Amino acid sequence: MEAAKSLLPVGCVFDPTDSELVGYFLYNKIVNQLIPNLDYFIPEYNLYGSEEPWEIWDFFKQQFAEECRKDLFFFTQLKKRTLKESKINRTIGEGTWHGEDAGLEIIHENHRIGKKKRFRYENKQSKQHGGWIMHEYSLDLSLLGLDQHDNFVVCRIRKNELALQKNQREKSEQVKRRKVVEADPEKKNKRTKVQKVDPESLPLSILPITTCSDSSTIVQQSAELENDEYGSIISQFGYELEHGDSQQFFDIDDIFRS
The missing domain is CATH 2.170.150.80 (NAC domain)
Known part of the structure; x- marks a missing residue:
């Protein structure tokens, strides 16, 4: 050598x-x-x-x-x-x-x-x-x-x-990212957690209030509520309005309380 x-x-x-x-x-x-x-x-x-x-x-x-x-x-x-x-x-x-x-x-x-x-x-x-x-x-x-x-x-x-x-360089960056995650496990959980939506916790949808001057519109809307537990009451109310018995007024709160 x-x-x-x-x-x-x-x-x-x-x-x-x-x-x-x-x-x-x-x-x-x-x-x-x-x-x-x-x-x-x-x-x-x-x-x-x-x-x-x-x-x-x-x-x-x-x-x-x-x-x-x-x-x-x-x-x-x-x-x-x-x-x-x-x-x-x-x-x-x-x-x-x-x-x-x-x-x-x-x-x-x-x-x-x-x-x-x-x-x-x-x-x-x-x-x-x-x-x-x-x-x-x-x-x-x-x-x-x-x-x-x-x-x-x-x-x-x-x-x-x-x-x-x-x-x-890539190895050093991976080590740094790993240390950050280990130092803040709560942040890791937030990043990896999949948020699940509970449909029962959502508020019920509120139907918009519609002002109708035409009594036939009220009758049409009441027909859609026939399967509702108050459908028959609303239907009767629409019938009274359509046949001119408009002098009889109902307190809507009394209707639903009954």
Whole structure:
């Protein structure tokens, strides 16, 4: 490890181009061409295993602390979901690497040498959701021999600082809202309580008082009250008015008291 560090001059970082990652490092890894200290610069590690991206990051960042790398590079092997399937298993830890594009071709000296795909860490139950980006580089099949396999890829991992900061802000806001609700349970009850209306507690509707000069109107209204317990009294009152017996006056209070 110390010998490999001495190969980098002070102030230099390991930051290869896409063409160098595919055409030099990945190609020589697949064809078993020895590159001095390759395992130090690009170690082989399972990026589709049980460890989370930040756990891998924290472990290897300690080794490259002096180089101040913003990215980490790894060789890893692709694994199919089942022997009969062609789809690759993209799970990592409790999340998954979600593809964001179909891949971009890598061209070197007018020749296609590989492809670059972008992935995003997804786990909606984690505060690290969307906080990690992985670029996966694969070698073009035309460069592979008959006894060589295309399941080896080289990957670059980096933090998505903006997404991590956004997640942190949202988490802090959720904690603040939770504390406010817990501090004032009465407010929570008011917000969640469904008010139920008791129809028996409502006052009876008051019919509007209508002034009628036409006695036939009174008769018509009294007919609507035939089923009422006072309907017969009102009907009789209307009959008296209609047949001209208007000299006989009734005290309405006396009628209902009777």
